[in-house]
Amino acid sequence: MRIGDAAAAAGMTPRALRYYEQQGLVTARRTPSGHRVYDAEDIRRLRAVRELRDAGLTVGDVRAVAPLLRTMPAGGVPDLLLQDPESGRCSAAEAVARRRLADLDARIERLSHLRERLAARLGEPEAGAPEVAERAGPATGARAGADSGPVFRLVAAPSPDTPALGA
Numbered sequence: 001m002r003i004g005d006a007a008a009a010a011g012m013t014p015r016a017l018r019y020y021e022q023q024g025l026v027t028a029r030r031t032p033s034g035h036r037v038y039d040a041e042d043i044r045r046l047r048a049v050r051e052l053r054d055a056g057l058t059v060g061d062v063r064a065v066a067p068l069l070r071t072m073p074a075g076g077v078p079d080l081l082l083q084d085p086e087s088g089r090c091s092a093a094e095a096v097a098r099r100r101l102a103d104l105d106a107r108i109e110r111l112s113h114l115r116e117r118l119a120a121r122l123g124e125p126e127a128g129a130p131e132v133a134e135r136a137g138p139a140t141g142a143r144a145g146a147d148s149g150p151v152f153r154l155v156a157a158p159s160p161d162t163p164a165l166g167a
Contacts (some may be wrong), residue, residue: 006038010046
Protein backbone atom coordinates (compact mmCIF):
# COMPACT_ATOMS: atom_id res chain seq x y z
CA MET A 1 0.00 0.00 0.00
CA ARG A 2 1.10 3.58 -0.57
CA ILE A 3 2.06 6.11 2.08
CA GLY A 4 -1.36 7.73 2.60
CA ASP A 5 -3.10 4.40 3.07
CA ALA A 6 -0.30 3.07 5.27
CA ALA A 7 -0.36 6.17 7.45
CA ALA A 8 -4.14 5.95 7.86
CA ALA A 9 -3.91 2.23 8.71
CA ALA A 10 -1.25 2.98 11.34
CA GLY A 11 -3.22 5.90 12.80
CA MET A 12 -0.84 8.68 11.84
CA THR A 13 -0.22 11.26 9.15
CA PRO A 14 1.95 10.66 6.07
CA ARG A 15 4.29 13.31 7.43
CA ALA A 16 4.73 11.36 10.70
CA LEU A 17 5.32 8.17 8.71
CA ARG A 18 8.04 9.89 6.65
CA TYR A 19 9.62 11.18 9.85
CA TYR A 20 9.69 7.70 11.41
CA GLU A 21 11.21 6.39 8.19
CA GLN A 22 13.86 9.14 8.36
CA GLN A 23 14.58 8.11 11.96
CA GLY A 24 15.14 4.50 10.87
CA LEU A 25 12.09 3.07 12.62
CA VAL A 26 10.60 1.70 9.39
CA THR A 27 11.99 1.19 5.90
CA ALA A 28 9.79 1.59 2.87
CA ARG A 29 10.30 -0.32 -0.30
CA ARG A 30 10.07 1.62 -3.55
CA THR A 31 8.21 0.87 -6.73
CA PRO A 32 10.06 1.23 -10.06
CA SER A 33 8.49 4.69 -10.31
CA GLY A 34 9.88 5.66 -6.87
CA HIS A 35 6.67 5.52 -4.80
CA ARG A 36 6.95 4.22 -1.25
CA VAL A 37 5.08 0.99 -0.54
CA TYR A 38 4.35 -0.62 2.81
CA ASP A 39 3.13 -4.07 3.79
CA ALA A 40 1.25 -5.45 6.81
CA GLU A 41 4.48 -5.88 8.80
CA ASP A 42 5.34 -2.21 8.28
CA ILE A 43 1.88 -1.21 9.50
CA ARG A 44 2.24 -3.40 12.59
CA ARG A 45 5.62 -1.83 13.32
CA LEU A 46 4.26 1.70 12.81
CA ARG A 47 1.36 0.99 15.17
CA ALA A 48 3.85 -0.20 17.78
CA VAL A 49 5.88 3.00 17.31
CA ARG A 50 2.74 5.10 17.71
CA GLU A 51 1.69 3.21 20.86
CA LEU A 52 5.13 3.62 22.41
CA ARG A 53 5.11 7.35 21.59
CA ASP A 54 1.61 7.65 23.05
CA ALA A 55 2.92 5.96 26.20
CA GLY A 56 5.41 8.79 26.67
CA LEU A 57 8.56 7.48 25.03
CA THR A 58 10.56 9.79 22.80
CA VAL A 59 11.65 8.90 19.27
CA GLY A 60 15.12 8.28 20.68
CA ASP A 61 13.66 5.90 23.27
CA VAL A 62 11.76 4.03 20.55
CA ARG A 63 14.90 3.88 18.43
CA ALA A 64 16.71 2.30 21.40
CA VAL A 65 14.13 -0.49 21.58
CA ALA A 66 13.61 -0.73 17.80
CA PRO A 67 15.04 -4.27 17.59
CA LEU A 68 12.17 -5.40 19.85
CA LEU A 69 9.52 -3.98 17.54
CA ARG A 70 9.68 -6.99 15.22
CA THR A 71 8.91 -9.32 18.17
CA MET A 72 5.90 -7.39 19.42
CA PRO A 73 2.51 -9.01 18.84
CA ALA A 74 0.25 -7.95 15.98
CA GLY A 75 -2.42 -6.79 18.44
CA GLY A 76 -0.26 -3.94 19.76
CA VAL A 77 2.19 -3.34 22.54
CA PRO A 78 0.66 -4.94 25.64
CA ASP A 79 3.71 -4.50 27.85
CA LEU A 80 7.08 -3.28 26.67
CA LEU A 81 8.83 -4.82 29.65
CA LEU A 82 7.57 -8.40 29.30
CA GLN A 83 9.72 -9.61 26.39
CA ASP A 84 12.32 -12.01 27.82
CA PRO A 85 10.70 -15.40 28.48
CA GLU A 86 13.42 -16.47 30.97
CA SER A 87 13.44 -13.47 33.27
CA GLY A 88 10.00 -12.15 32.36
CA ARG A 89 11.56 -8.78 31.54
CA CYS A 90 13.67 -7.14 28.88
CA SER A 91 16.44 -5.26 30.65
CA ALA A 92 17.15 -2.87 27.75
CA ALA A 93 13.51 -1.90 27.32
CA GLU A 94 13.06 -1.66 31.08
CA ALA A 95 16.07 0.65 31.38
CA VAL A 96 14.70 2.92 28.64
CA ALA A 97 11.23 2.99 30.22
CA ARG A 98 12.61 3.65 33.73
CA ARG A 99 14.81 6.47 32.41
CA ARG A 100 11.79 8.06 30.69
CA LEU A 101 9.69 7.63 33.84
CA ALA A 102 12.38 9.36 35.91
CA ASP A 103 12.49 12.19 33.38
CA LEU A 104 8.70 12.58 33.53
CA ASP A 105 8.80 12.62 37.34
CA ALA A 106 11.48 15.35 37.27
CA ARG A 107 9.41 17.41 34.81
CA ILE A 108 6.29 17.05 36.95
CA GLU A 109 8.26 18.17 40.01
CA ARG A 110 9.63 21.18 38.14
CA LEU A 111 6.22 22.17 36.75
CA SER A 112 4.61 21.79 40.17
CA HIS A 113 7.26 24.08 41.64
CA LEU A 114 6.72 26.64 38.86
CA ARG A 115 2.97 26.47 39.38
CA GLU A 116 3.36 27.11 43.11
CA ARG A 117 5.59 30.13 42.44
CA LEU A 118 3.18 31.62 39.93
CA ALA A 119 0.15 30.96 42.16
CA ALA A 120 1.98 32.64 45.06
CA ARG A 121 2.66 35.71 42.91
CA LEU A 122 -1.02 35.84 42.03
CA GLY A 123 -1.99 35.52 45.67
CA GLU A 124 -3.72 32.21 45.13
CA PRO A 125 -3.68 29.46 47.73
CA GLU A 126 -1.64 26.32 47.17
CA ALA A 127 -3.14 23.48 45.16
CA GLY A 128 -5.22 21.17 47.29
CA ALA A 129 -6.16 23.89 49.79
CA PRO A 130 -9.90 24.03 50.57
CA GLU A 131 -10.27 27.54 49.10
CA VAL A 132 -9.06 26.28 45.70
CA ALA A 133 -11.91 23.79 45.43
CA GLU A 134 -14.44 26.48 46.34
CA ARG A 135 -13.11 28.91 43.72
CA ALA A 136 -12.52 26.33 40.98
CA GLY A 137 -16.03 26.28 39.56
CA PRO A 138 -16.71 28.01 36.23
CA ALA A 139 -19.13 30.45 37.87
CA THR A 140 -16.35 31.82 40.07
CA GLY A 141 -13.90 32.49 37.25
CA ALA A 142 -11.50 29.56 37.46
CA ARG A 143 -8.31 30.02 35.48
CA ALA A 144 -7.14 26.45 35.09
CA GLY A 145 -7.02 25.97 31.33
CA ALA A 146 -5.72 27.89 28.36
CA ASP A 147 -9.26 28.60 27.19
CA SER A 148 -10.57 29.74 30.56
CA GLY A 149 -9.49 33.36 30.24
CA PRO A 150 -6.52 35.56 31.00
CA VAL A 151 -4.35 34.98 34.03
CA PHE A 152 -3.46 38.67 34.33
CA ARG A 153 -5.85 41.56 33.96
CA LEU A 154 -4.48 44.40 31.90
CA VAL A 155 -5.54 47.87 32.97
CA ALA A 156 -5.65 50.67 30.44
CA ALA A 157 -3.29 53.57 30.96
CA PRO A 158 -4.95 56.43 32.80
CA SER A 159 -6.23 59.29 30.72
CA PRO A 160 -4.78 62.77 31.27
CA ASP A 161 -8.01 63.69 33.11
CA THR A 162 -7.59 60.89 35.66
CA PRO A 163 -5.84 62.01 38.87
CA ALA A 164 -2.69 60.11 39.79
CA LEU A 165 -2.85 57.70 42.71
CA GLY A 166 -1.94 59.31 45.98
CA ALA A 167 -2.60 62.80 44.65
